[in-house]
Amino acid sequence: MNIIEILNLIHEYKEYDDEGNSSGTVRAVDNVTLEVKEGDFVAILGHNGSGKSTLAKHVNGLLMPTAGSVMLLGRSVPEADPIWTVRRDAGMIFQNPDNQIIGASVEEDVAFGPENMGVPQEELADRVTEALSKAGMSAFRMSSPNALSGGQKQRVAIAGMLAMKPRVLLMDEPTAMLDPSGRKEVLKTVHELNREEGITVVLITHYMEEAADADRVIVMNEGKLIMNGTPREVFSRVEELRACKLTVPAMTELAYELKQEGLDLPDGILNWKELANALCNLN
Amino acid sequence: MIRDITLGQYYDADSVIHRLDPRVKLLFSVLYIVSLYAGRGILCFALAIVFLAVIIALSKVPVKFILKGLRSIVILIVLSAFLNLFLTQGEVLVRFWIFKITKEGIRIASLMVIRIVLLIMGTSVLTLTTTPNDLTDGLERAFGFLKIFHVPVHEVAMMMSIALRFIPILIDEVNKIMKAQQARGADFENGGLIKKAKAMIPLLIPLFVSAFRRASDLAQAMEARCYHGGDGRTKLHPLKYHRRDVIAFLLQFAYLAAIILLRIFLRAFPVEFL
Amino acid sequence: MQFELKDVSFSYQPDAKEPKYAVHHVSFSVEKGEFLAIIGHTGSGKSTLIQFLDGLLKPTSGKVFFNGTEITAKGYQYSNLRRLVGLVFQYPEHQLFETTVLKDVCYGPKNMGLDKEEQQARAIRALKAVRFPEDSYEKSPFDLSGGEKRRVAIAGVLAMEPECLILDEPTAGLDPHGREDILSMCRELQGSGITVILVSHSMDDVAEFAERILVMDSGELKYDGAPKEVFRHVDALEGIGLSAPETVYLMRELKKRGYDVPEVVLNTEEAKEILLDIFKK
Structure with missing residues (x-):
């Protein structure tokens, strides 16, 4: 079943000059059609300003389409009334860990979403407990968010979403501001949720290595969806990716270069293990 | 200080x-x-x-x-x-x-x-x-009667609790910007009152810009978590x-x-x- | 020798009974014109360490010398040091405040007391050095893209024409394109004779460019050497939350399988040549 269906989506916004006069329209998302299956892990790649965030913000109604339609769980997002009801089903994690924590303690923060939804008080504590345990943050229940590391803050933010029991997690560059260990920690959590809880994940990133583990990779450039396939399919198109200011994972690039030089290697090698195996199979 | x-x-x-x-x-x-x-x-x-x-x-x-x-x-x-x-x-x-x-x-x-x-x-x-949140909860409930006179009690309380949460973050930010400008030769310590006040501009403008950016991020994050004002909100720890x-x-x-x-x-x- | 640190320690609460040290007994020196990288995970003390170099922090104990003068001595005047040692903090675009790019870059030279013409001349030289497009000098810095803002902020430090440029995580939050821009800019700056010290937790950033790497862990200096030396210790690096470029893992695996490859290879071009030699038969 398709959990997200986007059809011919266009998003434009007006630009203003210093005097406040309209100086033209910018098309941030240009005629995008996309379907996401329930339970999938989808990565959206693109350089800054390629329209990948703008696209994702239509799925939970933070932005409204200029034209085209967006369906979530068979329901039209722009027509949802009140709009916040669609956000129960599609949680969103943002880039800056500090700017999305509202509560003064981890527990209060995780409860914020369900509180807004009007979940009965008796049920709230259970939801918080469950969400924290799924995000692996139970030990920090009473901590102040300010005392946590970047990766831990992002896991609190994830728990805050899980407490709303969403079907989709939209993640808008959740690791861009984290160090390598924080990045690993967050990705591990998200992959576990996808595998074990069956939550559909849409991960927006510009780290190719993060996209390599996805079921499907979508590449955006200048507002257009230009590639849509498995990581292997997408990463074998090295030249095209370079043309839209993206780099492929280092090992994919090395394999590609070796292939150009005449080595008989398979397409779309993703990591050093695969490359080592492929090289050893040559002889 | x-x-x-x-x-x-x-x-x-x-x-x-x-x-x-x-x-x-x-x-x-x-x-x-x-x-x-x-x-x-x-x-x-x-x-x-x-x-x-x-x-x-x-x-x-x-x-x-x-x-x-x-x-x-x-x-x-x-x-x-x-x-x-x-x-x-x-x-x-x-x-x-x-x-x-x-x-x-x-x-x-x-x-x-x-x-x-x-x-x-x-x-x-x-x-x-x-806790700041309990405090604002308390204020919200204590002054709840003002709603009858169309005073946005919930909104004010929410703003207060958010302000409190961001104070340590903004203090941190002030220190960072201060150091960054000092590295560009800014002098926040010497000089008369007017000179000192002028020296604050490179500190205050980035601080405001950052506060606005954070505010807009936070507004989106709150909306993404179904926030739609105080109506129909339940509480994890209601005051009793x-x-x-x-x-x-x-x-x-x-x-x-x-x-x-x-x-x-x-x-x-x-x-x-x- | 441009910098010399002798047995430097730092604690945020030196008076505590058991003070925690952000930096503990660290000694090293930096030659003029070097490209040095300091790596370590968050909280390893690397950001604290670089603040000693331009006097924003004073070590609790130990001495720091700049061009032979002790900057930790009592009564040392920091203003000149801060001009000669340019420090670019993490997310430096957060320091922008002026109405135009050019004015913002002039802030440093202005604080040095230079006249208007010299301020502008230096600002323009700095903006050229970071390859900022000339037709955008009069734009508001707040209207720029993330990568452009960062380059303007770096120009703001360069405009003081320092002998040494220290950058704390200069590629954080940028996309791959912006990342490459900044790193190749650093290399160009070093080519023009400036000492460059790059602080990072990204191995891919430092492995290719740095001539020398310092590895920090829990406030202590763990390794100090050429990249090829440092990345020999892959397992130890992983133990302290760091990693090595993938080429290192690839070579190690091939070696394990009996191929005659060097132990440490840091960039894909070099790896390509080696692999072609072996496998293209």
Whole structure:
């Protein structure tokens, strides 16, 4: 079943000059059609300003389409009334860990979403407990968010979403501001949720290595969806990716270069293990 | 400097005072301030000190921590003490040049200092033992009746709790920007008042820009979590009065009554220096 | 020698009973014109360390020398040091405040007390050095893209024409394109004779460019050497939350399988040549 269906989506916004006069329209998302299956892990790649965030913000109604339609769980997002009801089903994690924590303690923060939804008080504590345990943050229940590391803050933010029991997690560059260990920690959590809880994940990133583990990779450039396939399919198109200011994972690039030089290697090698195996199979 | 203000900083501990309903502690702050102005004379202040000391002891907040909050208002205290010390008319004890210190001056100045110190310490207890969210919850409920007059009580309370959450983050930010501008040769320490004020521009503009960026991020994050105002919101820990709250209410009214009675009694039977 | 640190330690609460040290007994020196990288995970003390170099922090104990003068000595005037040692903090675009790009870059030279013409001349030289497009000098810095803002902020430090440029995580939050821009810019700057010290937790950033790597862990200096030396210790690096470029893992695996490859290879071009030699038969 398709959990997200986007059809011919266009998003434009007006630009203003210093005097406040309209100086033209910018098309941030240009005629995008996309379907996401329930339970999938989808990565959206693109350089800054390629329209990948703008696209994702239509799925939970933070932005409204200029034209085209967006369906979530068979329901039209722009027509949802009140709009916040669609956000129960599609949680969103943002880039800056500090700017999305509202509560003064981890527990209060995780409860914020369900509180807004009007979940009965008796049920709230259970939801918080469950969400924290799924995000692996139970030990920090009473901590102040300010005392946590970047990766831990992002896991609190994830728990805050899980407490709303969403079907989709939209993640808008959740690791861009984290160090390598924080990045690993967050990705591990998200992959576990996808595998074990069956939550559909849409991960927006510009780290190719993060996209390599996805079921499907979508590449955006200048507002257009230009590639849509498995990581292997997408990463074998090295030249095209370079043309839209993206780099492929280092090992994919090395394999590609070796292939150009005449080595008989398979397409779309993703990591050093695969490359080592492929090289050893040559002889 | 900014780091020293304990107002609005929660001290985590497990105590009776921490567990009290924030509305009780809010009322305490008000009553305590009233008592400091209702009371006259050393006996009343002695009672106020004892009462506060008991509360602080119960709260398990280290006294050092509370005293730190006073550091930021030292100048205010010293200034008002000096004014009272030198400008009060009365029986002259010491005289030098155009200054004279009077018996009344000493009395009023010392009472003044005690009053300010107690006032800050008394209100600090509220913020130190109540999480910002409990505090705003308390305010929201205590002033909830104003909704009838179309006062956006929930919105104001939400804004307050968010402001409180971002204070440490913004303080951190100030330090970072300050260092970044110092690395570009900025001088925040030397020069006259105007030069100092001008030196603040490269600090304040980035701070505002960052605050606006954070505000817009946060607004989106709140919307993404189904926030749509106070209607239909439930609470993880709704405020409920317990027995200890009732007892605390009674105790603080008893304290205020004692202060007022003491004052009336002392006026009827004046005792020298009390 | 441009910098020399002798047994430097730092604690945020030196008076505590058991003070925690952000930096503990660290000694090293930096030659003029070097490209040095300091790596370590968050909280390893690397950001604290670089603040000693331009006097924003004073070590609790130990001495720091700049061009032979002790900058930790009592009464040392930091203003000149801060001009000669340019420090670019993490997310430096957060320091922008002026109405135009050019004015913002002039801020440093202005603080040095230079006249208007010299301020502008330096600002323009700095903006050229970071390859900022000339037709955008009069734009508001707040209207720029993330990568452009960062380059303007770096120009703001370069405009003081320092002998040494220290950058704390200069590629954080940028996309791959912006990342490459900044790193190749650093290399160009070093080519023009400036000492460059790069602080990072990204191995891919430092492995290719740095001539020398310092590895920090829990406030202590763990390794100090050429990249090829440092990345020999892959397992130890992983133990302290760091990693090595993938080429290192690839070579190690091939070696394990009996191929005659060097132990440490840091960039894909070099790896390509080696692999072609072996496998193209």
